[in-house]
Amino acid sequence: MREEIIVSGRNNPLIDPQLHVWHWEIPTYLFLGGLAAGVMFFAALYYLRGRENDYRTAVKLAPMIAPIALALGLIALFLDLHHKLYFWRLYTTIRLESPMSWGAWTLMIVTPVSIIWSALHIKELFPNWDWKFDFAKELIGFFEKNKKVLAWIMLISSAILGIYTGILFSAFNARPLWNTSIMGPLFLASGLSAGSAVVIWMSKNHAERKRFAQLDLMIIGIELFLIIHMFMGFLASTQVQIDAVNLFLGGPYTASFWGFVVILGMIVPAILEGLELKGYKIPVAIPVVLVLFGSVMLRFIISNAGQASRWLY
Amino acid sequence: MAIDTKKCVGCSDCVVACQTENDVPIGHCRDWVVEVMDGTYPQLEIELRSERCNHCKNSPCVRCCPTGASHYSDGGIVLVTKNECIGCSACITSCPYDARYVHPDGYVDKCTFCLHRVKKGMQPACVAVCPTKCMYFGDLDDPGSEVSEVLKKRKYKTLIPEAGTKPQLYFLI
Ligand code: SF4
Ligand code: SF4
Secondary structure (H helix, E strand, O other): OEEEEEOOOOOOOOOOOOOOOOOOHHHHHHHHHHHHHHHHHHHHHHHHOOOOOOOHHHHHHHHHHHHHHHHHHHHHHHHHOOOHHHHHHHHOOOOOOOHHHHHHHHHHHHHHHHHHHHHHOHHHHOOOOOOOOHHHHHHHHHHHHOHHHHHHHHHHHHHHHHHHHHHHHHOOOOOOOOOOOOHHHHHHHHHHHHHHHHHHHHOOOHHHHHHHHHHHHHHHHHHHHHHHHHHHHHHOOOHHHHHHHHOOOOOOOHHHHHHHHHHHHHHHHHHHHHHHHOOOOOOOHHHHHHHHHHHHHHHHHHHHHHHHOOOOO | OEEEOOOOOOOOHHHHHHHHHOOOOOOOOOEEEEEEEEEEOOEEEEEEEEEEOOOOOOOHHHHHOOOOOEEEOHHHOEEEOHHHOOOOOHHHHHOOOOOOEEOOOOOEEOOOOOHHHHOOOOOOHHHHHOOOOOEEOOOOOOOOOHHHHHHHHOOEEOOOHHHOOOOOOEEEO
C-alpha cells in the first residue's frame, strides 16, 4: 500500500481536487466563444455559397448574437483574471506557444468582425435604422463592397476560435484528461452544434430549419464519434490517462457526463430532430435547449474533471 | 538543487523559513514537505521530500503564459514578473507539480530559489535553515559545485520526469 500525505500543510488550490483555480468563468467564456464561433461560421459559409436569401436567419440574423455572446464571454474571462489591472498586458505580447495568448488575439479579430457583420444587417432587424452620420454610412458602404473578404475572414477566424476553445484545455499536459488533441475538434463541433441549434430556434423558414436540423444531426454524430475516440485513446494510453478517463467511467463525473452531456445534450436532441425531419411535430425549443445545455455542460464537466485529474508521483 | 530524502526528518523548517523570508501570505506556501509511506505493516518505508517548484528546463508554465510574465531568469531559474502577470492562472493549471498559487494581491507566486539572497552570495532560506543540512544548492553546470559533486556520488531521482518538463530538483535516494 502506498500512502502520500503532505505533512507541512499546504494550501495551494490544486492540491485538493475539489479546489480548482478555474471556476465557472472559463467554461462560460468557452461556451459563449464556441456559440459565437458556431453562428459566425455558418453565416460566413452560407453567404459565401450564395445562399443568403435561402438561409436568411443563418446569414443575417443569428450572427447578431455573436457580438453579445463575445462581450459576455470577455466579461467572464475578465472576471477570471486575478490581476485585472494588468489586463492590457495580453495585448502587448504575442506568444505563439501560449493558448491564452492565441485566444486573446483571436478575439481581437473575431469581435470586430462580428460587430461589423451585425452592423451590415441591422436593417433586417430594424427596417427604419438610419446611420445618422456620413462617416458611418461610408464605412458601412466600404464593408458592403468588401463583404466577400469579410466573410472569408469570418469563416477562418471563427473556425480558429471554435478550435481554440478546446485547445485551451488540450495544451496542458499537467492535466491528463485535457491532454488530447481531440479536444480541439470536439469543442469546435460542440460550438457548431450550439450555433446551428440557435439558427433552428430563430428561423421561421421551414427549409432553413430542416437544413440546420440535418446539419446538427450530422455534427452530433461527429461529436459522438470524437468522444468514443477520446475514450479509446485514453484507455490505450498511460496509467495517468487511464485514471483520468476513469473519472467518467465509474468515477465522480460518470453520471453527469453520460447523463447530461451525452444523453440529454446529444442523443435525445438528435432523436427529436430526427423525428421532426420525419414529419413529427415537436416543439422546436426542446431539442434546441437540450443542445445548448449539453454544450454548456460539456465545458463545465471537462473543465472541472480535468482539474481533478493529475500526474501521480 | 539536490535534496537528500535520507537526511530529511520532515521538520518543515524550510517551509517556515521560506514563509518568513518571502512574506508568503498565511495559508499559502512556496515549499512543502511530503511524506510517502510504502509497504504494509510492519514492513514500512517512509520517504520524506521537501518539494517546491522544480525550475523545469522545459517548463509548461513559461510556455503557456500569455504575457511573458513567467520566464527563465539567470541560471535557468523560473520566475514570475509581478507587474506583467494578469493572474489568468494558466500557469497554475499547466504545472504538473502544483507549485504555484495565486497571491491575494492578484499575481501568481512561487519559489524563486531566493534569487535575491543568491545574488548576494547567500544560500536560499530553506537551504540555509535546514537543521540536517539535507539540501544542496548551486550551479549544476559547474562540475565542481557542491550539488554536482553530490549528484556524482549519490543515486537520485526527479519527480515525474515522464511529464517531460525536465525538472531540476534532484532527490537523493
Ligand atoms: S515546477 Fe511547475 S512552476 Fe516550477 S518550473 Fe516546473 S512547471 Fe513551472
Ligand atoms: S497567471 Fe500570470 S504568470 Fe501565470 S500564465 Fe497567467 S500571466 Fe503568466
